[in-house]
Amino acid sequence: MPEDLAEIYRSTYRSLVRFLYRKVWDAERAEDLAQEAFARALVHKPENARGWLFIVAANMARDEARKAARERRHLTLLKSEPEALHTEPEDQIDAETRRERVRTALDLLTPRDREALLLWDAGMSYDEIAGQTGLARGAIGTTLSRARRRLVEAYDAGSEGQHVARG
Amino acid sequence: MTQEARDNMSHVDDGTLHAYLDGELPPVERARLEAHVAECAACRTRLEEERALIERASGLLGLAQPPERLAPPLHQLRRPRLAWRLRVPLTWAATVVLALGIGYYAGNERVAGIASAPEGRVANSAVLDSSTTLDRRANDALAYSAGERRQLVTTTRPPAQAARQKQAAPEPQANVDGSVVRSQLDSGAAASGVVTFQPRAALRLPAAPAPQPATPPSRALQEVTVQPGIVVNDLASARGRLVATQWPIIRRGPARDILGAEPVGIPGLAVRSIRRSPTGQVVLVEQAIDSATVIQLFQERVEADQLAPLQYRRSDSARMPADVRGFAWGTERLARFIGGVRVEISGPLSADSLNRLLEQVKPIGP
Numbered sequence: 001m002p003e004d005l006a007e008i009y010r011s012t013y014r015s016l017v018r019f020l021y022r023k024v025w026d027a028e029r030a031e032d033l034a035q036e037a038f039a040r041a042l043v044h045k046p047e048n049a050r051g052w053l054f055i056v057a058a059n060m061a062r063d064e065a066r067k068a069a070r071e072r073r074h075l076t077l078l079k080s081e082p083e084a085l086h087t088e089p090e091d092q093i094d095a096e097t098r099r100e101r102v103r104t105a106l107d108l109l110t111p112r113d114r115e116a117l118l119l120w121d122a123g124m125s126y127d128e129i130a131g132q133t134g135l136a137r138g139a140i141g142t143t144l145s146r147a148r149r150r151l152v153e154a155y156d157a158g159s160e161g162q163h164v165a166r167g
Numbered sequence: 168m169t170q171e172a173r174d175n176m177s178h179v180d181d182g183t184l185h186a187y188l189d190g191e192l193p194p195v196e197r198a199r200l201e202a203h204v205a206e207c208a209a210c211r212t213r214l215e216e217e218r219a220l221i222e223r224a225s226g227l228l229g230l231a232q233p234p235e236r237l238a239p240p241l242h243q244l245r246r247p248r249l250a251w252r253l254r255v256p257l258t259w260a261a262t263v264v265l266a267l268g269i270g271y272y273a274g275n276e277r278v279a280g281i282a283s284a285p286e287g288r289v290a291n292s293a294v295l296d297s298s299t300t301l302d303r304r305a306n307d308a309l310a311y312s313a314g315e316r317r318q319l320v321t322t323t324r325p326p327a328q329a330a331r332q333k334q335a336a337p338e339p340q341a342n343v344d345g346s347v348v349r350s351q352l353d354s355g356a357a358a359s360g361v362v363t364f365q366p367r368a369a370l371r372l373p374a375a376p377a378p379q380p381a382t383p384p385s386r387a388l389q390e391v392t393v394q395p396g397i398v399v400n401d402l403a404s405a406r407g408r409l410v411a412t413q414w415p416i417i418r419r420g421p422a423r424d425i426l427g428a429e430p431v432g433i434p435g436l437a438v439r440s441i442r443r444s445p446t447g448q449v450v451l452v453e454q455a456i457d458s459a460t461v462i463q464l465f466q467e468r469v470e471a472d473q474l475a476p477l478q479y480r481r482s483d484s485a486r487m488p489a490d491v492r493g494f495a496w497g498t499e500r501l502a503r504f505i506g507g508v509r510v511e512i513s514g515p516l517s518a519d520s521l522n523r524l525l526e527q528v529k530p531i532g533p
Binding site: 005006009013014017018021022027028029030031032035036038039042067095098099101102103105106117118120121125126138139140141142143144145146147148149151152155 | 180181182183184185186187189191192217220221223224225227228230231232233234235236238239241242244503519522526
């Protein structure tokens with residue numbers, strides 16, 4: 001196993017999970033996808049492993065979204081799924097609500113703005129984001145400023161009117 | 168700074184401010200911006216506003232965090248989901264066969280007197296490194312009504328074997344299918360250095376098989392329609408029973424000893440059996456969704472330095488299927504780490520369903 005990949009795994013795994021989580025919105029799926037991305041990196045040994053991982057992960061997340069509808073059909077299989085988890089303390093519910101609002105707000109961003117923001121949050125530099133998104137490096141700041149502003153605005157709007165339609 | 172320069176800088180755009188605050192502004196621009204902000208109160212205000220905005224946005228993203236969980240060791244990662252889209256039709260087809268309930272396993276039983284008629288079509292599909300052979304046989308045990316058309320299921324075999332199978336088929340010989348498959352898997356297992364158990368498939372062979380035109384083995388078909396009286400060689404559905412005959416049933420205690428933890432299962436589903444592999448390293452928990460659908464959970468203990476990295480690079484599929492590699496036809500295999508245990512799920516359901524089920528597995532209570 002290449003040493004540098006082991007190092008990247010240590011430093012980037014959580015970021016990649018977080019990045020994926022904000023795309024698939026399922027912690028375990030995000031972990032599975034992140035692990036799969038690294039497993040693929042073990043096989044492919046890409047040169048720029050970090051950037052490669054995020055590209056692969058983004059592609060997998062996109063496939064995941066396409067499958068989401070199909071997956072919902074199969075949920076009928078799982079009627080036995082315990083519902084007991086919903087007896088959570090108040091602050092837990094609050095956290096869940098806020099998380100949903102963030103999700104809604106993120107969904108309202110343009111794909112490019114969202115991608116730049118999530119990559120930045122995953123610890124990528126402007127250069128790396130430029131490489132990932134195809135944006136010019138000089139445009140990253142503008143993109144991020146717009147993404148941040150819209151995220152905050154959408155979140156606040158969602159908090160005022162509780163029933164903002166989900167994208 | 169000259170008046171002109173100040174004018175030029177009076178419209179520091181948001182992007183530049185964010186790049187500055189992100190620490191991503193090149194040194195020259197950074198110096199220029201700082202010089203300007205030092206003299207321009209409006210821009211200082213904006214800078215602070217943007218700083219607050221960045222913190223706010225970052226804080227919002229922080230509300231959407233997955234729970235912190237330990238990452239499994241890098242070298243234990245696998246690629247469980249490769250080529251899902253290719254496999255899904257296979258899975259679906261397997262489900263169809265299970266539903267039809269055709270073909271069955273008969274242990275070591277051999278049925279002599281194979282038909283001399285040429286076999287049906289042989290089709291290969293390009294699923295990863297294996298291919299799919301469509302093997303059909305007339306079966307008078309299962310009489311479809313005349314004119315009825317059925318969909319068939321595929322079983323996976325190496326392409327070369329498929330060709331061999333096709334060649335061998337017309338020759339009269341006992342249990343040609345079962346024995347051919349067996350030798351294929353034997354050689355495959357030997358090549359990869361693992362022989363844990365071997366398949367035995369028995370067929371009901373036709374008294375008077377319907378002749379079928381042979382088609383090139385390169386046809387990438389997952390399913391075809393066939394004439395009445397033809398039935399699939401249903402090795403896929405026999406798989407569970409294959410394991411069952413070779414893997415001894417054990418109690419939870421010994422399973423716990425093997426895994427170093429409680430065996431896991433899907434809550435709410437009856438546990439049919441707990442078994443161990445012949446080598447005693449893998450625990451298999453079988454659970455029934457209904458009478459026709461058995462979910463298998465293969466479980467083994469994972470330890471940090473258990474495996475050399477090379478073994479992981481060798482193939483996309485997991486090491487665990489060494490035990491069952493030949494039998495994963497048409498069924499998905501997905502894996503997950505739970506504590507110190509690696510769990511693979513297998514069953515005649517779609518990858519999505521299996522994945523959802525895998526997400527639910529928990530230690531089996533007493």
